[in-house]
Amino acid sequence: MNYILRTTNLLKKYKDKEVITDVNMSIKKGEIYGFLGPNGAGKTTIMKMMLNLIKPNSGEIEIFGEKLNNHKSYETLKRIGSIIEYPVFYDKLTGRENLELHCEYMGYYDKNAIDEAIRIVNLTKIDNKAVKDFSLGMKQRLGIARAIITKPELLILDEPINGLDPIGIKEIRDILKMLNKEYDITILISSHILGEVEQIADTIGIINNGKLIEEVSMESIRENNTEYIEIITKDCIRATYILENDLHISNFKVIDNTLIRIYDLELSQKDISKTLILNEVEIEAINRKNNTLEDHFLNILNGGKSNV
Helix, strand or coil: CCEEEEEEEEEEEECCEEEEEEECCEEECCCEEEEECCCCCCHHHHHHHHCCCCCCCEEEEEECCEECCCCCHHHHHCCEEEECCCCCCCCCCEHHHHHHHHHHHHCCCCCCHHHHHHHHCCCCCCCCCEHHHCCHHHHHHHHHHHHHCCCCCEEEEECCCCCCCHHHHHHHHHHHHHHHHHCCCEEEEECCCHHHHHHHCCEEEEEECCEEEEEEEHHHHHHCCCEEEEEEECCHHHHHHHHHHCCCCCCEEEEECCEEEECCCCCCHHHHHHHHHHCCCCEEEEEEEECCHHHHHHHHHCCCCCCC
């Protein structure tokens, strides 16, 4: 297996408190790796260690087949593009001037690189516009342009779609998919928007309380999806009685006071809804669904075991 980045027994402490514990991640060359976890789980801390911005107390980070260390890290980091938290710019300069400055301190002098990066992220009319006048979406795209301008092999993005509207999120999603497929850039992306990660990721890593609790392919999650019928009703108690005694369904789960999921699919959705209605159970919605990445994620965080 050709891995572009691996961590081994990664540990980080602040004031004798472990914030990252024994993390072993493996990111394959050419994939999009979705890094998921609640706020404060440790995603940003791990990404900063990968970029040598902070040092682990113990453990190893291997990138491009070589161990990350203080003496040669600059050669490794030249091959990586990144956004950690929000991208920061010189606000009074234009977008192009910011990119020119970045190329200067990176020692990268390809004259066409700036125009190409701007084209890739679909930024227009920025030559005479100060960054302070950019929208949040434009700043995120400019951050990605800056991250890819040196043709990196690995892109590390910490919450790149945080705060964007649905149109901005789709734009960033399409850009990342294109960079991965057309430019063969391996991408590590953290996000709270699980539905977006589900659409682009090849592998998922789930972290909680500083520990990597699962690393699994999206293909495995999809193959093991559970199909079910979901019912939303205010009369949950009566609905469960009808399911058990009239329809003889036992394989169902009451999620909360208004939500029931039926995993026994021998009866059709139409038959179930008809029986409930005839027994005066008011149904607000009934739909056939599959488990999503969000379902899988929440199940793992709540102590459930993966089936993959």
